[in-house]
Amino acid sequence: MTLNNVVFALLNLLVLDAIFLCALVAIVAVLAGTKRAAFAVMKRNFFAYFSNPTGYVFLCIFVFLTSLAAFWPYEFFNQNLATLDQLNYWYPWIMLVFIPAITMSIWAEEKRQGTDELLLTLPADDFDIVIGKYMSAAAIFTSSLLFSQLSTFITLAILTEGGLDTGLIFTTYLGYWFVGLTMIAIGMVASFLTGNLTVGFILGALFNAPLAFAALSDSVIPEREIWGINFAELVKNSGIARTFDDFGRGVISISSVVYFVLVTAVALYACMVLIGRRHWTGGKDGNTMAWHYLSRILALVLVTGSAVVIFRNWDVVRSDMTEGKVSSLSGATVRMIENLESDRPIKIDAFISSDMPEQYARTRYELINLLKEFSSKASSKGRDIEVNLHDNIELFSEDAQLASERFGIEPVTRMVREQGSDKQRQVILGAAFRAGLEKVTVPIFEYGIPVEYELVRSINTVARGTRKRIGIVKTDANMMGGSVMQGMSFQQIPKDPIVDELAKQYEVEEVDLMAPVKPGMYDALVVSQPSSLAPPQFDRFVEAVKAGVPVAVFEDPLPYARQDIPGTGAPKQAGGMAAMMGGGGGPQPKGDIRQLWDVLELKSPGKPGMQGFYEPALVWQDYNPYPNLEMSVDPMWVFVDQNAPGVENNEAVSMDSEITSGLSQVMMLYAGAIEAKEDATLKHTPLLTTGEMSGTLGMDKVRNVLAGQGTVMSEIKGIQPRQVLAMTIEGEASKAAASEDDEDKEAADSTPGIKVVYAADTDMMLPVFLQIRADPNRAADMRLQFQNVTFLLNAIDWLTGENEFIEVRKHEPHFESLRMIDSVKEEASTAVRKRSQQFQTEFDEAMREAQEDMDASLKTLRVEVEDLQKESQDGSISPQLLRAKMTEFQTITQQKQRMLDVKRAKFERERERNVQSIQRDADQKVTTIQNKVKGFAVALPCIPPLIVGIIVFASRRLRERENISKSRLK
Template identity: 70%
Template sequence: MSSIVTALGTLLIRDAIFLCILAAVFGLIAGTKRAAFAVMKRNFVGYFSNPTGYVFLCIFVFLTSVAAFWPYEFFNQNLATLDQLNYWYPLIMLVFIPAITMSIWAEEKRAGTDELLLTLPADDFDIVIGKYMAAAAIFTASLLFSQLSTFVTLAILTEGALDVGLIFTTYLGYWFVGVTMIAIGMVASFLTGNLTVGFILGALFNAPLAFASLADSIVGTRQVFGLDLAELVKNSGIARPFDDFGRGVISISSMAYFILVTVVALYICMVLIGRRHWTGGKDGNTMAYHYLARIIALIVITASAVVLFRNRDVARLDMTEGDVSSLAPATTELIENLESDRPIKIDAFISNDIPEMYARTRYELVTLLKEFQSEAAANGRTIEVNLHENIDLFSEEAAMAAERFGIEPVTRMVREQGSYQQKRLILGAAFRAGLEKVVVPIFEYGIPVEYELVRSINTVARGTRKRIGIVRTDAQLMGGVSTQGMQMRRIEKHPLMDELSKQYEVEQVDLEAPITPGVYDALVAVQPSSLAPPQFERLIEAVKAGVPTAVFEDPLPFARPDITATGAPKQQSGGMFGMGGGQQPKGDIRELWDVLELKSPGKPTAQYFNGDIVWQNFNPYPNLDMNVDPFWIFIDENAPGVESGQALSSESSITSGLRQVLALYSGAIQVNDNPTLQHTPLLQTGRDSGLLAFDTVSAVMQQGPGALAGAIEDFSPNQTLAMTIEGKTAPKSDDKDGDADGEKDNAEKPVDTTADPIRVAYIADTDLMLPVFLQLRADPNTAAELRFQFQNVTFLLNTIDWLTGETDFIEVRKHEPVFASLKLIDSVKESASRDVRGKRKEFDRQSKEAIREAEEERDRELQDLREELTELQKKSKDGRIPRAVIDAKTIEFQTKQERLQRALDVRRARVERESERNIAKIQRESDQRVTAIQNQVKAYAVALPCIPPLIVGVMVFASRRLRERENISKERLK
């Protein structure tokens, strides 16, 4: 409740500031134009002293509430925005605004009071601005009432966590739309003396601005003087400037549009009211052409000014509390540094029926594309955005997306309206600049949209990409064939390579020849110890030469047994039927450690080195099995004994801002004594962690997590799993003077400056880059019940970007907009899902119990017959029982067994059907609970706001009738 009160206070303060500014403007006019203030007061009081005004207010609030909360898309999107009201608002204004403006001058003409107004000691401006201020004040009061009712509904739905800034700016946009349409409606009222005609003309005059956004379907693709006519029409309407306000952005260009259009409309009103001075004169026609030329010139000036402001939108303020409609500073900097001579074209395609899980992605994609275009225009860059929204899957636009860019409908399994269904959607974009092209066929809802956009824009803008060399090892990230495990097996290309290919040129490196510095901007070596000694030596030489390298070396590749462990001998491929052909020489990782000044706890073998395995007693997921493997290392700031910024180092841009990384059966690394390189730990465990010998882990891991947990003895906290290494190394000492450690010789020899500094990221685990982490990133609903927060993919991408110097993308990934969701509906859905899961487990338990009892009953019925048959078989050995008797008994046993088995199968099928029926029933009941809450919210949101204005209207009507009856005699009342 306190959060709702706080949000309401914030909104009221912003409203009060706006009203104070508005009152100051009105006060300034009233102080200098007393006649205008008198006209405003007369019209304003007259409107609200009449019950009709409250009826219109009630209708306005009713229509806005219906448009905001009644459409199914509101709950499907599950965001506390007013997108549905934004869509219908122009149509509502076409009804409400003419209702206000139709009587502004037409009623004066009908009642004959126009002559009285024109004889006041006031000029035409006083009358026009006075009536305009009255209509604007009436509309402002109505809008504030609608805002309050909408706020209450959203505050309840979000449990007070709504975006106050978005609500305020959206209603500020509504206000600008309304006051602009009022000025246009006044023109219609000045043309006629009939209220009905004034209403119709007011709607007709405002209709072009309201329906300009539909120009594509009306005008088509016609060209006028090389310009797209449909685009010109759309840009002239209110949808384009209002869009900024609807997304929570206050921009100079949008306010300039509404103010300039309002000024033009008010000037036309002054011309119409002042035409009495010259229409009857001998120069009447000349003056008419003169004022017409003035109006046309003013319209041209206004259009030019609007275009100028849009192309140079110097000030834009994102008022959203979650930075939903603003770009990250790194993104803005990238746009500022784009090459101005390479215009970028973005074609985005979004289908009309987007599932709930993709609704937020769609919202963010549309918002960011518009912000990219505005930001580029403000910095003199050209980013042309062609946004194809709400397209049909079989439309010409969908066909163009498939033919030109390869963006085709994708199918996803979603749950909507109480059932699982296959749904096809289009949500992709193509980026072009010159001959460069990058296509994102689908924006997965788990991947940051801004990062995808920035990466694609920057890739096509530069024209060239940096090169990443993927060292060919046992991991075979680029795909291949594995002969480990006594059989040949196809290894698919790692999905991380596709992710990197969106930003870099990714090539496989066989290390058959030395790596020349500068050829590759970075190398990625996964399990380099599996390389043959010559290739391993070339990798070390490349590292020493300053080639940035990411090293993933795992003492126990848990999920990839085909990868040779650090201390294990490598079996030679080949042999008959894929059989191994003996041991094959491979690299000794200690040689690389010497270069990087690293060491690892463990035990050397005859040839290699077995590193110890890290364990940790920490599980941040209560829904996960309580016997979770202790060798699943959750690197998390909330782990016991972890200081702030330690688990995921805040000192490195790679891990700063990350929340959680999961490693599996990882090794540990340490820094040598007296290092000359700079070592920065990236991933560290907490207090309740330690090491276990490789041999021990290998011996007992087949017995399950319980056995491994029992083997743990000593604690060794804060183990380091990954670190970066930078700097130049001092040459090795020959220790010719007999020093024990050679420290004196090292101190006397200078650092080698002939090569570039070493730049390496060393990670003692390969399992943290498993494809499943990319799947979880793209589709978090894969494990919706557990709500995993793994950021393994972000960690990997940050590591590669750090090596290549693309650190701007690291900052972009950290920018996470916060959306206000419908927490009340979410809690109902979660409660229903929890009940379904609980009852599903109970039904499963009951089903298994029933089947187990049926199996036991079957076994009991067969037991006597089985014992009798066994006894007969024993006696048959002595020849006392004829073979025919045994055969008959065997047939009897088999017949009964088959009969009981059929009965068991029937019972099992019946139990399973009953379980499925019960599960479907509770699922249906949970869906009905959610639907009932949604319908209840709709009813209250629409009905309750209409009650207060109706009550006030009845009170005004009763008060007015009482005043009318005060001076009437009792005889006449009878």
């Protein structure tokens, strides 16, 4: 299957190459039909180059250098992405060697051999000769580049098992082609100036060096503005690296194409001036004509620079050719940029350290891509978004100091495993967003959080200047933090991390419901376990729902992870001083959730419980998508998953709602079930539904299971498939809150409709889900895919009308990793885990046997002491003898225990040594594979051109020896 994928990927590339080559052939055909002299010059030079073994030597060197730059650096495997970032960095320097090797002989060789005069006597004008020479060099370079592309692509295809992004590779090499064509035109200028090959090579490299080294200008030229112009930035943007960047990210942009075409045109015009100077050099107007043509060239340079600036600022045509759309903004993001209401310029300062661990490589790549796309889109849409990208900064550089002092972006320490050892690495990967006095800082882009969403949210926040308001209702869940009574002491409850997540986008306030909440006071309310509210507060909450306040409700029959929160049908115990003093510590009044259900026209399976409250049943599901979980998964842990048995038409995570459309898995713990009443008039849309192998279990049976009296599977008597755990409720408030009073009816008709998201679980908001979202590799063997946080954020955005953010979260670019290396790493990791478990089992068994040996050796002495103790009670032995025997027993026990401790320490050292040994073996296996890939990727592509070169050399020698007598060959 892997071979088929590689072949299919290669065929896709060959199709793109064929289309590209057909376009080039069409251009050459037009040239052959209209400019026969130019075509003849092109044909002569092209075949002369490849009929000489030297051409194949240069081809071999070119392929060797490109393969070396692409695959040899450690950063290639550390990044673990199927991109050509390393080659992109070194490519301009490689071209400084290869392009002069092609162009040095274009005219210098003609002068050296004296064939230039013959060439100039052809029935052709100067344009024919220049364009013929140029196209021959371009054809030579194109052939070399195609060979490099195929060798590089095959290597990447094998490493990714055929899953690489063909569009990205093709576009990157298209950029290489444009770079080469431009540098060839400049190199030709050098060749027309001299008749010496060596000088031609040196001048070709020197003339192209400014474009190649312009990216380093900021390290030479001070970054200061003179007359409003930052010359360091101006020089940097005029180089090849800045313009090639779009191609390297898989984007074909009109600004980049215009840059290369215009610079090439200027250089070719300079070549025509140089070849045509024979017509006016030495004449009476020679000096005048020289200044005339120099003025023309300078004017063309000025026009080219102006055109490049114009197209760069209005880069209206941009096409992301990548298959994974890694360099595209979602439609919602583009619309938000177009509709930015702020008249203040928005400034984004991003700081990215040079030493980046593997797990952050993808985030870094995505962040840089998206920031550049933000800058381009903002320019094309006329929006003032300034992006200052401080990339590859050192931890103690001025940029790092600026990030810390001005924006509070500090290096973050992460423990990573690299090159066979665990290391602590400091990472800078943050950004600050400013607009006027508004500022938002993202200290670090954690690698599990969508980068585009963080960027859009931050830009939108500073652009608006004001935020929508979210009210967090104060309940026993204490989402905003507080203290609760545990036993006879208070325990501090920290603020729920989901509140901090919401605070990045909204203005968050705590609501105590001591007064009514009217529509317009808050854009939405979030209430966790509303049934724990006191009756007056609960009634005000229900009235707010009736009034049309958008609300997210999380009501849990059994809060599994928070025992301090009373379940829906559980009594609410008194807290505070009353409980500590032993007075008033009995059950306290609380809300009856059925009042809210009546308003929302909901019902839940269950039965009446204590104190007249209703106890909903809990949902179970026999499905576990993570077989690598080392613990037995509780059936009450419900994995709402599109792949669960019996799920049809993607009904597990509904595609009919903006909240869940695009999601695939949400986890809920000991959740309840809800459904609409038969005569419901409101609109109920299920969001999360179980599969076929599911049902409900009464609360009394669940309590027995938790008390150790049986198991969930033993209590199940039948299945009730497709239990709904969350839904949205919408409708007219007048229908849900009908009143006999005419005035109340009129008031109800004027209120907005009910808008509620109801989820029968609070555990789905646990902090662990935010940790998994930020660090999905925390349990690498399990590859957890929970989207609880996305579900929660989508629900709040849906309630507040911020639907653009929902669409942005759905846009997930696809990155291809080095699957072959990943499989080796995973295989090695699995072996390490299994062997470690084996060593732990052996350690436990050895310690058990040692403990048994110790107990057996002391058994006789212990029995003897026990017998003496019995006899001492009868007075048949003296107390001194008993004490002596007990002292002897204690001494021997201590000796045995010390011996046992020594054995334990020895076994622990041996276990750790064995674990470290297999870990080293696993790391060595990965390193060996990487080294083999490096060797083969660099060496093998050089063999075909060498073989062809040898064949050409041999055939040439044979032709030279034809018709020569044997006597002369001696």
